[in-house]
Amino acid sequence: MWIDRQLRQLSRPKSIAIIEACAIGIVSALAAVGLKQSVVWLEAWRVDVAGTFSPWLVLPPIGICGGYLSGLLVERLAPEAAGSGIPQVKAALGYFPIALDLRVAVVKWVSTALSLGSGFALGRQGPTVQIGAALAAQLSYWTQTSPTHQRQLIAAGAAAGLAASFNAPIAGVLFAIEELLQDVSDLTLGTAIIAAVVGGVIARAIGGRGMVPDLSHIQIQFSLAEIPLLIGVGVLAGLLGVLCNRSLLASLKFYRWQFRARSLAVKLAVAGGITGILSIILPYALLTSKDLQDFAIIGRIDWQNAAWILGGQFVLCCVAFGASAPGGLFAPSLILGAALGDLVATGAQSGYAQGLLPIDLVLSSPTVYALTGMSAVFSAITHRPMVAIAIVWEMTAQFDLILPLMLGSVVAYLVAEKLFPGSIYQHLLIGKGINLNLPDLAQQSWVGLTAADLMQRRVETLSSQMTIAAALQAFAASSHRGFPIVDDGKLVGILTQRDLALIQQEHWERQTPISTLMTQRVIAVRPQDPLTSVLYLLDRHQIGRLPVVEGRKLVGIITRADIIRVEAERVSSTVSPLKTRSEPSYLVYRTQSPATGRGRLLVPLSNPQTADILLRLAAQIAIESNYELECLHAIVIPRSSLPAETPVDLSASRQLCDRAVALGKTLGISVHTQIRVTHNVAATILETTRDRHIDLLCMGWHGKTATPGMIFGSTVDTAIRQATCHVMLIKLGARLQSQMVVGESSALDAMVRLTHLHRWLVPIAGGPNTEYALQLLPALIALNRESSIHLCQVFAPTDDRPDLGSLNTAADFIRQSTGTVANIATLHADDIPSAAIDFAIEQQCDAIILGASREGLLKQSIQGNIPNAIARGSDCTVIVVRAAITERQESH
Incomplete structure (x- = not known):
């Protein structure tokens, strides 16, 4: 059945998800390897030219030209490609309008190669994450996936990009799940794992090793007596991470202030020129990232060179990052960590030689401290210790490193989180006005809603054996433009006004069953499907309603009118549908009259002074339209109390209801009344319009509101935006208000005034x-x-x-x-x-x-x-x- 195929397409079967994940892993790995080889080739060319000619004549011009071209490319074609790219991916996964597509991936690839090849002291791993995410997003556009599955594919692309860059699939999955998506569902986790593994395997097969050189000839071991030293590495790394994060943000502000009237290309040209000059002054190892990594990680350097690498890399990173150059912080943080670990190791060796350390302490290889420092500084900057541990451990494949890595990373994270809460990416997004960590974001946004939260559970249906003539009568008596067709509790089709329009065109017999006319290709959703999927189907198929089914059983329906509540909640302070449904109002009093009208008109009664005038106006419309009057009075109680268990005084409320019933007897119309105890008047009005099938809602209105963000007022705004029936708001004029006297109003007085x-x-x-x-x-x-x-x-x-x-x-x-x-x-x-x-x-x-x-x-x-x-x-x-x-x- 078509409905089953639609549900399978919406949930994306695992077989299709596996194919998509493999494709994402392949293209992400190819992009990562291609970027790596391009950067290596450009760096080698730059070093060769600098060795052939004077570095003063070569390095600054190369930095200026490469920075300018990179900035011009980003500025003209894809502004989203500036910076590291990870904050952009986080924002896109947080439902912020940040573009991720093939255009962004290509521009990011080329601009990163230009900037890093020109000498900018940044890494290619962050850009590779954005490239993988952008390629995955483009794939989701081509295959027309739902928004939920699109987010899963984007996270898988990011994981594959990181895995291919470091040859670290586990780290790629952890980073995508922990930093980007915060989702550990089976499909999300499985898709990310497959994409990361495929990306990592292909990258290692065609791209060689990752950042870490061959350590097979180095003995990786340490003694438990060195734990205080490793903890010290973690503390220093935490302080360095805080200093680095603050310096990077300060550098961004400096560039924005000093070059506020300049283009991105000019900023990168200036940063490239500064980088070229500093590269001449600093040690030769800082000329290329590959040599620098090997030099620092192996650890066969003295403390002077380690200090030069640490200080030089720090300054160069701030110069490049502050200018928003395409490039990431992963590689710089690892190099800084390796230099820091070398400093600690050389300092400990000097202390041991001078008798400052215990005589029985045998220091392990400096490489252990370098690798521990890499993991610790990475953890301090990103505030992701598990990812930091996984990256270094996977790159080295040394199980004995687990304990040092855990000690350094966790201690560094605790120090950094205490002194500078939040990762650098979080602060970068906040600087752009994007806060993904609001405590009530999931409750105030439509992101967390599902079909079950908004669907109407009482659905008017038709039988497939009903004749076309009877169906026409049902449409004439209802305001609906479509009815689900249900047989034996199962959804078999849907009948709309568009289907009925074929009657006149094709001269159908009026006694023909509607089963020959209804649409059998039903597009439906399940109660647990997110609202993003509902919006996707409504927009893709250009339909006005979606049945909600469990298997083939119809359990509700969602119309475009129900979606309006989402818009109202996002821009006003109305109550969330989740909260409204969890605390329904409680009916404490009701009177009913004969159901003689062809529709119902609801009048919420609150102010005794205006009640009679509103009732008389509503009664006049009810007479002309052959409606019954439904009168509602809501008694509001604090949210700390339960409506069904709170005692209330009904005397004043019943007086209002009695006046309405008396007016009905006078005019000869049916009047129903009810009194409800509630937390929210607006929610109770909407509940009554649904339960009592109201055709027209007539409400009094003051004509003004003092509530910020409201147009008519909190209650009226909610009604006019969410009630699916007709709505009439009445603001009494000054002349009518001046004639109102408390306690002396009656239906006759109201008639005279009107x-x-x-x-x-x-x-x-x-x-x-x-x-x-x-x-x-x-x-x-x-x-x-x-x-x-x-x-x-x-x-x-x-x-x-x-x-x-x-x-x-x-x-x-x-x-x-x-x-x-x-x-x-x-x-x-x-x-x-x-x-x-x-x-x-x-x-x-x-x-x-x-x-x-x-x-x-x-x-x-x-x-x-x-x-x-x-x-x-x-x-x-x-x-x-x-x-x-x-x-x-x-x-x-």
């Missing part, structure tokens, strides 16, 4: 919200037989020939539905709200009804909300209408 609303203004802006406002207008003007209607539309001052099509269409609708001839006015102004308010004052209007803005909530926060602005600036009664989301958003 008769003063006889001059209506309808600003026309087009769209479904304005259309629905016009549909409600006949019921509203029925409150006063002498009502007059003004239609206006605001055009730009430069619009000499405005299009009056919308105004004329609205006027024709009003004339046909009410028999009233509307007055049409065209206004020319830049400020739409001010023009509408001035016109309302000029025409002495009592009420304004208009459609809600269709822009997203974030865009409204920045650019302004026109209905809200009109309500704030007008003393009239303002009614804002938003048509049902399902009618606007679902377009399958």
Whole structure:
């Protein structure tokens, strides 16, 4: 069945994942080996030229030209390729809009080869991580994988890149899982392991050894008496790591301040020139990374050379890294660690010779201290001790090194974390305004949501044996644009309005079963599938709804309307759906009347002063639309209390409900009431609209809000963004509010006050919200037989020939539905709200009804909300209408 194939494609079978992981490992290894050979060739060429000619005439120009070309390439083609590349990969995996594709991989490869080959004292391992991740991301684009699986492939590409660079598959997997993705699921771990192993094997087969030279002729051993010295290496490495991280960040700030008006190419040219000059002054071993690594790791140097290497590499690294040169920190940190270990070893040997150390202490090879220092400094800079241990151990393949590496790495990490919390990559991202470690990120973002969190569990379904005529009646009685088809509890298809459109085109018989017309190729998701996969399927197949199934059993449905809640939570302080569902409201009182209407209108009651007016307006619409009234009163309690166990006083709430029931008896309409105990009013309103199948939500509104980030207010914002039914907001005008007296209000008083609303203004802006406002207008003007209607539309001052099509269409609708001839006015102004308010004052209007803005909530926060602005600036009664989301958003 198609639904099973879709679920298998979404979950990515292990066989396909293995093939993808192997492909990622192969291309990442080839890229890593190619980058390594390019850097080695360019470095050898640079050394040969410097030996043939004067280094003063060769090295600075090579550094300047190589830096400029590298910076120009990055700046023009892929700005994401600047720096080490690891922060970019972390941000992309954290759902930040950072590009990772073939373009980034190619630019990173070429720019890194140019910068490192020109003498920049950085490493190729960090760039290789970004190259592998970018190639994996490009593969995921070509194969059209889900966002969740795309993240797994990117992490696998990063692991393969690191494994190929160091010939260390275990370290590649640990780094990808611990530093980049923080995910140890079976598929993620398996994909990363396969990609890393394939990458490591291929890199070793065609690229030779990694950073560490052949140590077979060196005896790797140590005594337990040396543990204090190894701990000392860890302490010094932690201090060096803190100094290095702070210096690198300071160097970045220095370049940004001094070269703030200069391009990246100019910054890298300056850094290349400085590097070339320093390379002449410093020891010859600093000319090439390969010679420097071998020289430091073997450890056959005196303390003067070790100090030169340590200080020189530190300065050169700060010069290159601060300019945002393409290159990483892995190799520099390992070289610094090796030099530090050499210093400790030579210092210990001198102390032993001079009798400062115990006579029975036999020092092991300096190589042990060099390798321990490599692991310790790497751990202090990256704050990843397990990765540091795995890298050095895999490169050396010396099991006896495990204890020294663990001692040095853990101690260095503890010291560094105490003095400078967070890795260098975390601080680099924070400097760019990206914080991946917010404690509530998973709760406030849509990242952690699943289909089960947002799906509607009560689903209206049809049977496959239902006739087309019966299906047409079901669509006419519902606002839905599609129904799942279920037989014996199993999902067998879906029927949409698009399918029904074929009836007129192909002249189907009305008694034909809908099984011949329904869509059998159902695209569905499972309850545990992440929201990212839901969004991916909705966008890829351009559909408006997704059934949620367990096997073939239908357990819920997700529409585009449900996704709007995610947008509201990301830009406002509304309650998370997870928290809302975990603490549902508790029904403590209910009255029910006969179900005689064809729909329901919900009125939340809160303020006794305005309750009667809202009820009378809602009742008038219910009469004209043949709706029943559903009245809700929510009693809010603290979150520390449970709604089902908290005693509450119902006297005031029942008085409001009794007034609603009395109004229903007077007008002859069915009125249902309920009182709920809740933590959140907005969540309770949404819960009631779903449970009671509400068609129209009518809410009172103050016309302003003092809550930052809100447009209409916390409760109203949530309702207007998340309720799938029609929504009507009512802000009572100054005249109505001045007539309200506490304790003396009644339905009769409300009717008398509402008769003063006889001059209506309808600003026309087009769209479904304005259309629905016009549909409600006949019921509203029925409150006063002498009502007059003004239609206006605001055009730009430069619009000499405005299009009056919308105004004329609205006027024709009003004339046909009410028999009233509307007055049409065209206004020319830049400020739409001010023009509408001035016109309302000029025409002495009592009420304004208009459609809600269709822009997203974030865009409204920045650019302004026109209905809200009109309500704030007008003393009239303002009614804002938003048509049902399902009618606007679902377009399958």
